[in-house]
Amino acid sequence: MNYIFCFLIIFSLIFSAFNGKLQDVVNAILTGADLSVKVAFSLIGIMAFWLGIMRIAERSGIVDFITKLIKPIAKWLFNEVPDDNKAIGDIAMSFSANALGLTNAATPIGLKAMEELQEINKDKTSASNAMCMFLAMNTAGFQIIPATVIAVLVGIGYKNPTEIVMPTLIVTGTAFISAIIFAKIFQKFWRKQ
Amino acid sequence: MSIHALMNNLSAWILPFMLIAILTVAMIKKVPVYEAFTDGAKDGFKVAINIIPYLVAILVCISMLRASGAIDACGNILSGVLNKFSIPVDVLPLMIVRSLSGSAALGIFSDIANNFGPDSYATKLAAIIVGSSETTFYVLAVYFGSVGISKVRYALLVGVLADIIGILAAIAVAHQFFL
Numbered sequence: 001m002n003y004i005f006c007f008l009i010i011f012s013l014i015f016s017a018f019n020g021k022l023q024d025v026v027n028a029i030l031t032g033a034d035l036s037v038k039v040a041f042s043l044i045g046i047m048a049f050w051l052g053i054m055r056i057a058e059r060s061g062i063v064d065f066i067t068k069l070i071k072p073i074a075k076w077l078f079n080e081v082p083d084d085n086k087a088i089g090d091i092a093m094s095f096s097a098n099a100l101g102l103t104n105a106a107t108p109i110g111l112k113a114m115e116e117l118q119e120i121n122k123d124k125t126s127a128s129n130a131m132c133m134f135l136a137m138n139t140a141g142f143q144i145i146p147a148t149v150i151a152v153l154v155g156i157g158y159k160n161p162t163e164i165v166m167p168t169l170i171v172t173g174t175a176f177i178s179a180i181i182f183a184k185i186f187q188k189f190w191r192k193q
Numbered sequence: 194m195s196i197h198a199l200m201n202n203l204s205a206w207i208l209p210f211m212l213i214a215i216l217t218v219a220m221i222k223k224v225p226v227y228e229a230f231t232d233g234a235k236d237g238f239k240v241a242i243n244i245i246p247y248l249v250a251i252l253v254c255i256s257m258l259r260a261s262g263a264i265d266a267c268g269n270i271l272s273g274v275l276n277k278f279s280i281p282v283d284v285l286p287l288m289i290v291r292s293l294s295g296s297a298a299l300g301i302f303s304d305i306a307n308n309f310g311p312d313s314y315a316t317k318l319a320a321i322i323v324g325s326s327e328t329t330f331y332v333l334a335v336y337f338g339s340v341g342i343s344k345v346r347y348a349l350l351v352g353v354l355a356d357i358i359g360i361l362a363a364i365a366v367a368h369q370f371f372l
Contacts, residue, residue: 001345008254016261024260032256036248040241048237053215055233056226060219102208111240111339118340126344127337132351135336139352140359141327149324152303158311164320167366172325175359182354186347193346 043107050108054090063089077137077180078130087116091134098138101147110138122193129187136183140176144169240339247338251330255293264289278364279372281315283308284322291326292356298323318367325359 016025067089074088090113097106121128153161219226268285291298302323309315329352
């Protein structure tokens with residue numbers, strides 16, 4: 001991450017100096033920083049709502065119920081997480097919300113799962129294997145229906161927008177499964193925490 | 194009913210159903226619902242504030258890279274290779290941007306869709322790429338940022354590898370279905 005950070009900034013500056021876009025890149029610092037705060041603030045309300053709902057689900061035993069339900073798969077995916085940990089239930093709910101395209105619900109629940117994984121993490125500044133697996137599942141972006149894309153296609157007068165659902169599902173499924181396999185492999189060979 | 198309509202309805206119904214189910218179970222179990230809700234909601238602000246430094250780091254880098262014109266230059270260099278696999282050159286920026294910025298990816302996709310029209314291969318390939326992608330860098334920044342983790346270990350590498358597989362799969366699948 002240290003190298004990527006330095007590389008992106010230095011490379012962008014030098015590259016733009018040669019093609020006369022230096023001023024644009026300098027302006028982009030402001031745009032990017034501004035956007036970050038906007039994104040974070042736009043999360044507050046919806047985050048509070050879903051974290052509130054999730055607390056209710058937790059106290060009613062719903063999260064525990066889901067945890068038990070997916071135990072066999074979770075045990076394999078997150079082998080370092082203790083059996084009855086709340087994180088498993090939250091991970092399952094966040095994943096389902098993502099798959100169904102409910103991004104607004106998926107992020108707050110996912111962040112709650114991260115918090116629980118952090119509680120059982122040995123080194124608080126570095127990512128545990130369970131976190132890496134969870135993020136691998138998340139960054140692969142598994143989604144059953146690409147609603148936004150279909151909306152754009154409908155907008156330009158695409159006759160049969162549903163024909164992209166199946167190919168998209170194959171692609172996103174392939175990426176998702178390979179992300180899990182990669183995470184499993186790296187877990188074995190990457191330097192320990 | 195078509196699959197699309199069915200799925201659309203499913204998405205529209207799943208959220209209300211979730212809320213009703215959670216609240217009903219809570220009432221049966223006599224959970225102090227209002228108290229539990231406000232207690233949980235308190236964390237919303239904290240989490241959002243926690244991720245700001247990490248978001249700034251990532252989003253500034255990405256907007257600088259996009260503004261530098263390097264992504265477009267990359268497309269020009271690779272145009273020969275792209276022709277070989279019948280990939281329209283205009284789709285290339287999308288392949289790079291989709292892991293970096295969701296709004297930018299959607300912007301490029303709308304652009305392609307409007308310029309090439311509904312029947313073009315470019316539009317179909319772009320649709321599959323955007324529909325199957327998640328903004329890896331953003332997700333990593335937000336999720337790790339919320340709990341203060343700066344050493345991401347292999348998470349970034351896995352994310353990028355899966356994205357590459359996703360792009361290759363998109364090219365192969367689009368070829369099968371639409372060419």
